[in-house]
Amino acid sequence: MKGELLFFMQFFLSGLSMGSIYALVALGFVLIYKSTSILNLAQGEFLMVGAYFCLSLTIDFGLNFYASFAVTLIFSIVLGLLVERVVLRPLIGEPIISIIMVTLGLTYVLRGFVIMVWGNDIRQFNVFPQEPIDLWGVKLTYLYVWSMGISFFLLSVFALFFKYARTGIFMRAVADHQTAAQSMGISVKRVFAMSWCIAAVVSSIGGILVGNIAGVGVDLGYVGLKVLPAVIFGGLDSILGAIIGGLVVGILEFLSAGYLDPYIPAINEVFPFIVLVLVLMIKPYGLFGIEEIERV
Amino acid sequence: MLAVNNIEVIYDDVILVLKGLSLTVQDGQIVTLLGANGAGKTTTLKAISGLLKVEEGEVTDGTIEFFGKRIDHKAPEEIVKMGIFQVMEGRCVFENLTVHENLMAATRTLKDKKEIQRRYETVFHYFPHLKNLRGRLAGYLSGGEQQMLVIGRALMARTRLMLLDEPSLGLSPILVAEIFSILKRLNKEQQITMLLVEQNAHMALSIAEHGYVMENGKIVLDDDVEKLKENEDIKMFYLGLTERGTKRSYRDLKFYKRRKRWLT
Numbered sequence: 001m002k003g004e005l006l007f008f009m010q011f012f013l014s015g016l017s018m019g020s021i022y023a024l025v026a027l028g029f030v031l032i033y034k035s036t037s038i039l040n041l042a043q044g045e046f047l048m049v050g051a052y053f054c055l056s057l058t059i060d061f062g063l064n065f066y067a068s069f070a071v072t073l074i075f076s077i078v079l080g081l082l083v084e085r086v087v088l089r090p091l092i093g094e095p096i097i098s099i100i101m102v103t104l105g106l107t108y109v110l111r112g113f114v115i116m117v118w119g120n121d122i123r124q125f126n127v128f129p130q131e132p133i134d135l136w137g138v139k140l141t142y143l144y145v146w147s148m149g150i151s152f153f154l155l156s157v158f159a160l161f162f163k164y165a166r167t168g169i170f171m172r173a174v175a176d177h178q179t180a181a182q183s184m185g186i187s188v189k190r191v192f193a194m195s196w197c198i199a200a201v202v203s204s205i206g207g208i209l210v211g212n213i214a215g216v217g218v219d220l221g222y223v224g225l226k227v228l229p230a231v232i233f234g235g236l237d238s239i240l241g242a243i244i245g246g247l248v249v250g251i252l253e254f255l256s257a258g259y260l261d262p263y264i265p266a267i268n269e270v271f272p273f274i275v276l277v278l279v280l281m282i283k284p285y286g287l288f289g290i291e292e293i294e295r296v
Numbered sequence: 297m298l299a300v301n302n303i304e305v306i307y308d309d310v311i312l313v314l315k316g317l318s319l320t321v322q323d324g325q326i327v328t329l330l331g332a333n334g335a336g337k338t339t340t341l342k343a344i345s346g347l348l349k350v351e352e353g354e355v356t357d358g359t360i361e362f363f364g365k366r367i368d369h370k371a372p373e374e375i376v377k378m379g380i381f382q383v384m385e386g387r388c389v390f391e392n393l394t395v396h397e398n399l400m401a402a403t404r405t406l407k408d409k410k411e412i413q414r415r416y417e418t419v420f421h422y423f424p425h426l427k428n429l430r431g432r433l434a435g436y437l438s439g440g441e442q443q444m445l446v447i448g449r450a451l452m453a454r455t456r457l458m459l460l461d462e463p464s465l466g467l468s469p470i471l472v473a474e475i476f477s478i479l480k481r482l483n484k485e486q487q488i489t490m491l492l493v494e495q496n497a498h499m500a501l502s503i504a505e506h507g508y509v510m511e512n513g514k515i516v517l518d519d520d521v522e523k524l525k526e527n528e529d530i531k532m533f534y535l536g537l538t539e540r541g542t543k544r545s546y547r548d549l550k551f552y553k554r555r556k557r558w559l560t
Contacts, residue, residue: 166400166404169393169397170401172390172392172393172397172401173390173393173398173401176390176391176393177388177389177390177391178350179347179351179388180384180388180389180390181401182347182372183345183372183376183381183382183388184376184381184401184402184449184453185372185373185376185377185402185405185453186373186401187371187373187404
């Protein structure tokens with residue numbers, strides 16, 4: 001490959017890899033929204049806390065990266081459960097808007113907690129080799145390839161889980177009709193807890209991956225902000241939509257950086273949002289959002 | 297099997313819906329609960345299945361016992377585990393799940409794969425039509441198919457007492473007849489006891505063995521179905537017949553209201 005195509009592929013693949021991380025975090029968003037109709041604004045902070053926790057284990061405590069990765073996952077399960085139990089369960093039955101406000105409050109609490117424990121500096125992981133792999137001329141660092149691999153693996157695991165595992169079907173049943181699910185013996189509380197757990201886990205995996213790429217800092221919380229358009233883009237309540245939305249946002253971000261940045265600096269930060277607005281003007285439910293099924 | 301003793305239900309801490317309601321259901325019976333809109337029939341079912349708690353409702357007095365065990369303070373999922381399954385009003389299928397997934401969603405209380413498979417086959421034995429629709433999204437089924445699916449879900453769980461809330465709602469007479477004949481078969485062949493809430497008193501009295509009539513949160517009549525069918529008040533209010541067996545005229549409406557007031 002050479003010339004134009006190579007240039008395109010370079011940015012496309014980097015974008016795809018970043019997008020796969022967004023997709024992972026978007027999955028967490030959608031899961032919570034689908035089963036509890038809460039928009040979890042603290043998703044980005046989950047991601048940041050996960051990244052800091054893993055970094056701290058690796059660097060401050062000298063643990064092997066993979067070991068600290070595993071410990072972080074356990075930590076995020078606990079974090080997810082804790083947030084659900086302490087912050088959200090007491091609010092079941094309250095108006096949705098006040099619960100969303102509470103998640104906004106949660107972002108500040110988590111952010112403050114991180115600054116209190118780990119300080120304000122941006123720190124680096126430096127665990128993956130820096131030299132790039134050459135894929136037919138496209139140069140990608142190990143990190144990008146790994147991110148893509150891990151994200152796609154997890155996304156397929158979740159896709160299969162929701163399609164075939166009974167627990168996955170229970171979760172979708174609760175999302176579809178809460179009272180009916182309850183009348184069939186599905187514990188809504190447990191499903192809520194599970195959604196928060198999965199959301200926390202996928203976010204911290206996303207956080208660790210982004211943290212490896214961009215360094216770990218409080219700014220990681222803004223990744224959550226970037227995932228929001230991905231989620232809305234795909235339609236808030238569609239898992240498939242979230243994944244595609246995540247990929248599209250990642251790819252748009254990198255392609256706009258490649259092609260438009262020389263003319264309009266830092267356009268890559270805004271470009272995905274511009275496309276989002278355009279998409280929503282044409283399809284208000286997002287690309288894959290569930291329109292109410294109406295039998296005629 | 298089921299004994300509801302003198303229960304009181306209050307919604308939202310203020311609205312008293314059931315005022316000392318008692319009823320019993322014997323093992324193997326089909327019992328029907330008749331009454332006008334707003335009499336509290338659905339509330340009674342929800343009090344039994346535990347779904348009341350989800351809706352800010354509360355059993356404030358009296359007891360509900362299932363096989364001698366008190367269930368009025370148990371969570372809905374525990375009650376389902378004990379074998380009580382409510383088929384909710386208005387065909388609450390999971391619209392965005394397929395028929396297959398809808399049935400699987402009802403297996404929360406089961407563990408054994410073989411049992412799940414066996415029950416799955418049983419559902420198609422009673423509703424062969426659903427078999428071809430397995431991959432279809434439930435939201436796109438017709439009303440009759442959805443009602444079958446909802447009853448099918450109850451068969452997937454280990455249901456011993458089925459609480460049916462207006463299974464005839466919005467269905468054509470021929471479908472209603474079909475559904476009711478299947479219910480009767482389920483009662484006989486699968487030994488599922490049923491508590492049936494209905495507006496369609498004709499159909500309900502045709503398959504039930506015992507009937508209760510509710511007015512304003514209380515039971516006002518309670519008898520074997522054969523006797524209920526002969527009862528003048530039932531004939532008048534629920535079957536729409538006069539002594540001569542003809543349709544009533546509008547002129548009698550005043551009498552109807554007066555008589556009903558007297559009943560409550």
